[in-house]
Amino acid sequence: QVADKLGAEIIRLWVASTDYSGEMTISDEILKRVVESYRRIRNTLRFLLANLSDFDPSKHSMPASEWLEIDRYAVALGNQLQNEVQAHYKAYEFQPAVARMLTFCSEDLGGFYLDILKDRLYTSAPDSKERRAAQNALFHITRNLLKWLAPFLSFTAEEAWSSFPHGANEKLSESIFMEEFGTFPEIEHATELLAKWARIREIRSEVTKAIEIEREAGNVGSSLQAELTIKVGDIDFAILHSLEDDLRFVTITSSANIELSNGGLEVLVRGSQYKKCGRCWHHTADVGTNAEHPELCGRCISNLFGDGEARLFA
The missing domain is CATH 1.10.730.10 (Isoleucyl-tRNA Synthetase; Domain 1)
Incomplete structure (x- = not known):
């Protein structure tokens, strides 16, 4: 049955x-x-x-x-x-x-x-x-x-x-x-990589909670409407700083900045004042600056018609 x-x-x-x-x-x-x-x-x-x-x-x-x-x-x-x-x-x-x-x-x-x-x-x-x-x-x-x-x-x-x-x-x-069980490609420094990203995920979890609080308060809509300031100690600062501009992709926000702090982890969230890109939905200052593509951000224009963006981390 x-x-x-x-x-x-x-x-x-x-x-x-x-x-x-x-x-x-x-x-x-x-x-x-x-x-x-x-x-x-x-x-x-x-x-x-x-x-x-x-x-x-x-x-x-x-x-x-x-x-x-x-x-x-x-x-x-x-x-x-x-x-x-x-x-x-x-x-x-x-x-x-x-x-x-x-x-x-x-x-x-x-x-x-x-x-x-x-x-x-x-x-x-x-x-x-x-x-x-x-x-x-x-x-x-x-x-x-x-x-x-x-x-x-x-x-x-x-x-x-x-x-x-x-x-x-x-x-x-x-x-x-x-088939038999397969193998994965060998990843150099896998142990260190796993430890680093485990901490990034812990920080990201706190970021998500902070964004959700602001969403419930009506201050932001989706996470891509949010701009972040993450205050962390020196060890976490080094981890997040190593991601460079790709940090915003990890947090799925339009902007993510980090500040060194002597206190514990603190996440500040504010709604972006910039326009939303009609393609990637990120809110950035360069949306509308190209007269031929007024609804797109510079990143999307580059990905569509230029050499494309370069990423290293996320």
């Missing part, structure tokens, strides 16, 4: 996400949560595959050293998770493996990396180094994620595998179940 109504994948996911060492319970409420978890995974896969639709690894592959820093971080995070998942699988510990994959999809990807990546994927020139770097990271993450999911979401993984891009000279197995 459950399979007829919700599908076999939901039953598989319920079994895999339940601790079988104790009593296994099932109810409509539990199944509702399982359906929501499945939806998060499927939405993540849909986003990943959609943004790899024009990616050919035989033409567009780049060494990891040429990627942006956040791309290297995401792949290092994926490699860390793969080691955990494989260890759990070898010990037949499916519940913690599934829990980590759900967290990876909903928080590490959906709540952080992919959220930040949207601007670069959607506004950079299609064949720009910045966009191709993002696709390189997504390619490796997606390929390995599908293999992690295959043991318990077999239909979903097989369906997604049939849409996964491969190079013209690369033979892709007809079934994902003919």
Whole structure:
């Protein structure tokens, strides 16, 4: 009855996400949560595959050293998770493996990396180094994620595998179940990178809370309408300063400045007084300064008609 109504994948996911060492319970409420978890995974896969639709690894592959820093971080995070998942699988510990994959999809990807990546994927020139770097990271993450999911979401993984891009000279197995677990590109200084971005995510979480307070008060609309001043101590200042102008992309705001402070972390939010770009939705001083494209900012004009923007970090 459950399979007829919700599908076999939901039953598989319920079994895999339940601790079988104790009593296994099932109810409509539990199944509702399982359906929501499945939806998060499927939405993540849909986003990943959609943004790899024009990616050919035989033409567009780049060494990891040429990627942006956040791309290297995401792949290092994926490699860390793969080691955990494989260890759990070898010990037949499916519940913690599934829990980590759900967290990876909903928080590490959906709540952080992919959220930040949207601007670069959607506004950079299609064949720009910045966009191709993002696709390189997504390619490796997606390929390995599908293999992690295959043991318990077999239909979903097989369906997604049939849409996964491969190079013209690369033979892709007809079934994902003919594949072995893969590897991620080696990321230099991965340990330091993981620690750095873990702290950036903690600071970003506080930034998001501060923006939400101002949104509820009616002072800003979307986060892109916000301009930030982040007051931090010397260690955090060095971390944020290393991102240069890309900090605003990490916070998903139109402007982000940092100030050195002897106190704790403090985030000041104000609404931007500048016009909104009709393409990227950022509020910047140069919107409308080009008579031929009065609704666009300088960054979008460069991405559309010029050499394009250069990014190093996000």
